[in-house]
Amino acid sequence: MYFVKRLMYAVPLLLIISALAFGLVRMAPGSPFDRERVPASPEIERQLKAKYHLDEPVIKQYGRYLNDLLHGDFGVSTKYRNHTVNDIIEQALPVSMLLGGLAFCFAMAIGLPVGFITAARKGQWPDVIGGLLSLLTVCIPSFVIAPLLILDFSVKWNLLPVGLWGTPARMILPTLALGMFFVGKVARLFREGMISAMQSEYVRAARAKGLGETTLLLKHACRLAILPVVSFAGPMLADLLTGSFIVENIFQIPGIGIFFVNSTSNRDYTMEVGLALLYAILLVLLNLLVDFIYTLLDPRVKYE
Amino acid sequence: MSEPERQHLTPNQRAWRRFRAHRAAVISTWYLAFLLIAIVAWPVVLKCSTANFAHMHDPDQLSDAQFVHPSLQHWFGTDFHGRDLFSRVLYGAQISLMVGIFGAGVSLVIGVLWGAVAGYVGGRLDGFLMRIVDILYSLPSIIFVIVLLSTLGEILKQSHYVTSSPRLAGQLRVILLFVGLGAISWLTMARIVRGEVLSLRSRAFVDAGRVLGAGNRRILFWHIIPNIMGVVITYLALTMPSIILYESFLSYLGLGVQPPMASWGTLMVEGVSQINPIRIYWWLILFPSGVLVTTLMALNFLGDGLRDAWDVKGK
């Protein structure tokens, strides 16, 4: 019941976001149709604006937009004039989702064990090295890691392709480049979670009961420690799924991240608003998912 | 037989002790102090040195010595225009650290005020303020930042202050970056502060203050906020790296600081464009990123140390 209520709250949230985004993108200076080469007659620009209803008052435009939205139509992109925002999202989102999903698995598959080991061996060498490495990956920007990866794996050792998308081999480097940052983040979060879980009263009680150290660590502490990772996972997945512009740009991957940045630079109003809504929807769904997993993991958590 | 006197330490002293026990944090503090000294001292060194030295190491001075390897004359090598990289890195540090500190500062001011008011007043105002935070959380930050930077830029450019002072116009971009980056970082701070204030306001000392006749505003500013300073400073130290990192992403998009000013972000973007299969001028990428990564790691360790010291829980 709680989750249904949450979903219902999401509707006004999305409405507000659509209105906010709608107004915000029109505030930026410059118009979608400004070009290096001005058309031969100012009449043409006027017609172009009229075609997209940009000459109407903003409220009227927004009303029209909401009406279309009710029919599931996000509008025609002002830059890609033969594509609707729906077309573009349909093409690009699955690619970003795949890449994001892979990066997520990679981050979890490496980050969780590293976090576990550094917490279990706190203060000793594995902790120092693991801690340094995880922090390192959090501090290097992806536009430095990606070309370095290409340089090593593709150029020098000729193991993997330099870019584009489609075959599993092409997915390896972008996953690494995208996931690296999150490996470190997950490892650090999990480590902190483990350390505070090991000190919690729950675990102290279990220790007092006489449970062995391994069981303690694996069974009980993990369950507690994974909670901050899970709550970080929601926004993390939203960011991953909406694609990383930098990784997609460098590896030439046809994902949706490129559109996030380019639509803003191009003042592509319909695309910007559509993407803002998409991001908000994803975030709402993922947060709900995260909260749901929370209840499964931690029986103390109850929602009214 | 009497017990040995237990030392009574104030919370601050206890925190300091715990901080000192965190080796990485201490090393990081030394590094950051050293970096700050280098940044401040270098322009002075240049002014006081021989004309030749100053000329060669002037970060804006073009020369014909393009792409020189690191050598005795140019410790970090030179770039495409023949400018000394060591100097550029140090001057770039000024910009990056300023953006980091002021951006974190903006996020601090907005976040602390927002969260403290929400947590203290509670009730419907709290609900309203936090709903706004939820909504802003759901906006993709990149769209917001780009729109904010260009819109504010245009508005400020027309304003009286800027048209009358060309120096201010040049620095407008950097100021916009503080504001813009701070504007997207305050959300987490607000949530944390609200949580802390919520737990603090039901404590005894607040009631005591009220009994003594202190008004709400006084309690908020003089009693509650000082007690959350530990948390706030910790998160400041942890927000700075993410702001500096975000600025480097904006530089990749061409939206960071403008030439001729350079930040670590813009230097790294220049360096990264040198990574190609033909030939690599490795120093252009190694030194700026090396310094950036080390500084960010130091800031993170510092934040970790502070967090351990103040025994702060929660994200």
Place this chain on the structure above:
Amino acid sequence: MSLFQRARRIDSRARFFVTLLLLVGLVLSSGCSQTEPPADLTIINGVEPESLDPAIITGQADGRVVAGLFEGLTRLNEKTARAEPAMAEKWEISPDGRTYTFHLRTNLLWSTGEPITTADIVYSWIRALDPLTASEYAGQLFYVKNGEAFTTGKIKDPSQVGVHALDPYTLRVELEHPTPFFLDLCAFETLTVVPRQTIQKYGDRWLMADPLPCSGPYRLGYWHLNDKIRLLKNTNYWDAANTQSAIVDMLPVGSPDAALNLYIHGQADIVWDKSLVPTDLIDLLLQRPDFHSFSYLGTYFIRFNVTKKPFDDARVRRAMGLTIDRERIVTKITRAGEQPAYSLVPPGTANYSPLDITNYDPGLARKLMEQAGYKDGNGFPTFEYLFDAPAGGSAKIHEDIAVELQQMWHDNLGIQMNMRQLEWKVYLSAQAQLDYQVMRSSWIGDYNDPNTFLGMFTSTDGNNHTGWKSPSYDALIHDANQEPDARKRAEIFREAEKMLIDEDAPIIPLFYYVGINYFDTNRIQGIYQNVLDMHPLQTIKKIKPPR
């Protein structure tokens, strides 16, 4: 450990592994579904086309794809880039140069099999002029009688526009005034033939129709944004026998480093866009045999806002032009072998012979500044030079040039310049609204004639962007366009250019662009360098190099 306890422990780990397996399965399955035949030719085309509708495209990358899909009365020859017969087999031109009669081939078919007749041509041209289409390049058809009037709404009846189908295979076109480059214009994308029935059925999304009728040497296989555009040979094309490659993939790549990487790894055969060469490596790359540079119909220049002091004084502008060491810029900064430009129209432009001036004279410049009242730069206000920001890995050439200009002007004239980098749309906005003092600019010719460069600076042209208005210049351009004799026409244009560059100087040309393509000449045939950098797709072929 009881079964129940075991199950609980496996809980979150299991979930994670199951997700992992699912994703692995997804990956493998997506890998399996991509069994399509490899392309005969893979070309990196530049940025993603905004559209493939000939009437509304404006970019060159768009134009190259459209040229493969849709054809017009003429097409460009691959070697000379001049017009040759395409849909029109032959034509007659009236003595006064205002009436053209085209005779269409009788065997023209859409890729879906229907015949193409003159009615389709009339429909396509009227559509491009139609105000509702909002075609930004409708100006290319303003040379046709009443073209502009129809677009601006002065006349509502399309039959008054000067293009008429006399019968299904004969077309008569009436022009506003003699236009020597009209046949080249007929090859331009805006004037190509589009399928009426598909557009009437699907409206704006007609390009999504499947099958999409195409009139050119290729038809559209599929168009995946930011991924690739696949073109398949159109067997109904009248010249299909000469189409060399059956499957052509066009890849959109924006970053020069990515393009270079892909090319070196053999994932692309040709890279043709001058901005796709990493500028820092240009000098090294041009030494390789597979990198080809050639003169290109474009000029890089500096614009002044002549409505703002102190740039309203022509002496100041000329002085600033006289102190720019263009040789240094092209040898140290751009390094692709560009020629320094002292006039606007690039050498090699058809119907023209360039002005012969060399304007580098710091001494004269200082005298001019002194005359204007700014001896040694005293009293000259600090001003701003605007340029657009590179984004996402593209070159920062404008910044590099700005740095040089700053130093040159300071050292020679004692004036102080500040640089300001603007986001692209803000830069365009500043240019359009005359909200700048000095800014960088460039212009690529639309067609091979001086009018595309010089016509810009008339008082009424929307691309002027300098605030410079000269009635005598306007008169010269007008006269040149009415002049039927080619030599006299070129003379009038030269006079106009002299006024523009030498006397008033609202702009300062810096250098002529150089086009750069890279491909291996041993393996790729049928592509030739020309000044428009337009290469018909159907003539290009990839062969195995001789062993």
